[in-house]
Amino acid sequence: MTDLPERVELLTDLYELTMAASYFDNKMADPATFSLFIRKYPPNRGYFVAAGLEDALDYIANFHFSETDLAYLDSTDTFSDDFLHYLENMRFTGGIRALAEGEIFFRDEPILEVTGPIIEAQVLETLVINTMNLQSMIATKAARCVHAAAGRRLVDFSLRRTHGIDAGLKVARNSYIAGFAATSNVLAGKLYGIPISGTMAHSYISSFGDEIEAFRAFARSFPKKTVLLIDTYDTLAGAQKAAVIGQEMAKKGGKLLGVRLDSGDMTRLSQEVRNILDEAGLRETEIFASSSFDEYKIARMINDGAKIDAFGVGTKMGVSADAPYFDIVYKLVQYGERPIMKRSTGKVNLAGKKQVFRKTDSQGRFIEDVIGTSDETVEGATPLLEPVLQDGKPLKPPPTLEEIRQHFAKSFQALGEAYKVLEGPPSYPVKLSPRLSVVQKAASS
């Protein structure tokens, strides 16, 4: 049972619809272009990971108001019958150019641009921002964790404290895109095909009362998939008992996959537990750690010499705790032939339809980006925004999750190490093309 909505067209700010009604009354139907971009870097961010496009396109390609949506709008005593009748048949008939999911991008660069009759393009604003903000924010946070882990495996443990059900699924999806190995989220496994992982909580150990009996019972139920949680009473005593179980499993031809630490000074404990396991001949039994991990704590513990093979990364990644939102906006940049610049204090945007050009060296490593107009070419640079939807229809099936994951891995590898530091990264060079600069001068005069 869930009260999640079947359709999400009304998941929009009311002003999208009141503006649309006024455009309708004033017969304004010229093509408009809206650009989605991030205005500034949150603390310690120097790059972003584009994500959420598949969901956004799915939503846009199927956009239509249901009968009950229209009945509700009618009940608000706000809209004319003519306008409601117009909404009944409204579909998105325009086009979208976007960065590939998994692509690295920077401040001010369009993540996607929507072009279509102004009403149709306007009403997409809220859900496009919502979808792309959450997924890009999580993919970015997860990329930082993967980078900090320097090759060690990460598992998404965040479901219990993500902001709701939708976020729980999207965090699993986007942490996987960024290189996490698995998730604890079973529904994400079912829906997205992501590997799932998990064994036991403290309540399991407590319910038995006797720790080694709990371990033994679990190993009996899961002879091939046992990771023992060893900190319920005393971590080192727990490790000794786990070693006994590991030897028992080995005698039966099985194998203790790992032990999990969840509290205390995990750097020191991991070293001592490693010794206990090694001395018991369990060199292949891995040490798994969880409890308040994020990129900062992972980096610190690895630096301190922790003997940890894999990390469960939960709440702080799942809510992007040090940057729980991006300053992401969806701005009108062109209406008809006229480039548009918003000039409110501190909130200027780049006018005109744009393209992002990336310059790379002979090994494919990023050198710099140039934001230009949508119709120019920049020599020696690759345009990144590609048409993904035209006349309201997707141009091709979305890439698979594995393809997106590979796209991210390749793009991230090409980004210089200097920009990946966890604290105080430098600004990646992003210039405006001469042509786009001319557009800005024209739009601001």
Add this chain to the structure above:
Amino acid sequence: MTDLPERVELLTDLYELTMAASYFDNKMADPATFSLFIRKYPPNRGYFVAAGLEDALDYIANFHFSETDLAYLDSTDTFSDDFLHYLENMRFTGGIRALAEGEIFFRDEPILEVTGPIIEAQVLETLVINTMNLQSMIATKAARCVHAAAGRRLVDFSLRRTHGIDAGLKVARNSYIAGFAATSNVLAGKLYGIPISGTMAHSYISSFGDEIEAFRAFARSFPKKTVLLIDTYDTLAGAQKAAVIGQEMAKKGGKLLGVRLDSGDMTRLSQEVRNILDEAGLRETEIFASSSFDEYKIARMINDGAKIDAFGVGTKMGVSADAPYFDIVYKLVQYGERPIMKRSTGKVNLAGKKQVFRKTDSQGRFIEDVIGTSDETVEGATPLLEPVLQDGKPLKPPPTLEEIRQHFAKSFQALGEAYKVLEGPPSYPVKLSPRLSVVQKAASS
């Protein structure tokens, strides 16, 4: 279109199911009690608002695995046929005692306690935490905003940057519980009956090019519901134009409801805009402000003398930016006759089935709370946990949203002002009853 799941039983951490499988193998079916509580206060929090119970109970009362869920679990090669067959028919058959939605509570106090056969009670963990964490966190954040606004109206503007679709709806619901007047979220209006609010964005003004023509067109479309956004070019010039429109509307028997500020030094601007409107005879036209508001900025601007009648409160409330998660846990506290205490470093919990008792003065104002055992009475104190579900069935229909909103308002009014300060609140006095202390000694020995 949405890829949100129809059913959420698999929205659980895998370990809930592996533990359940091991309990099943070991024929462990004694009644267990799990307690949901918050272990510590996030920065600047000194109270919490209980929320999310309606959704949690709806989920629990309808809990069952679907055929496709079971087929997926089978495909993971983790579970025995016997266990999967058991899951096919599993329902929650136990009971739940909980705080009313909208109730104020404190650290370590159970928000709800679930008692039932251990497997049934264990598998509810992830979604119960997820639901109650999000909703209580938002209700708490929104309560702080309402308190800071000191009687001025607040509108939820957060949808575009909430963590996904589910969060967008739950933020609207819980900010309304805490006293917000309305939301911009149209679907929340449809689903929950919350008043909706909103008029125009900068893109609307920009698309016309001429600001006063945009204002005039909007007033024509919405003669009874116009709030004009006046900062697209120059706020004071925008206010002058809005005053002209207000006078035009008045001549036709209409009324300009308000103007909205969205950038710049809004304290000073609000004072100058107030003068402009008053001099034009538009004393009833309100000033509405938005842009990065949270409880801190609201309090600061009111303190500085801003002339603002209502605030649009968005992202920072909708993601609870200064405390984007609670340290909320669901812990086994009793198994059979045995009270259980987890003793991992720094993560101790109170053992045993509990009750929260609240002592109030003759005017109903809170004096102190006592956490006791579930079967005791504390003289002169009101027990707060009430049975809400028994033998797997809800005991009564949930209260309406208006009733929950009133419950919150009454509970919040009874909390002393000292505990409501926005920064560095003192600790509200919460004691353990002598009987509960005895249980702790027994469980820790």
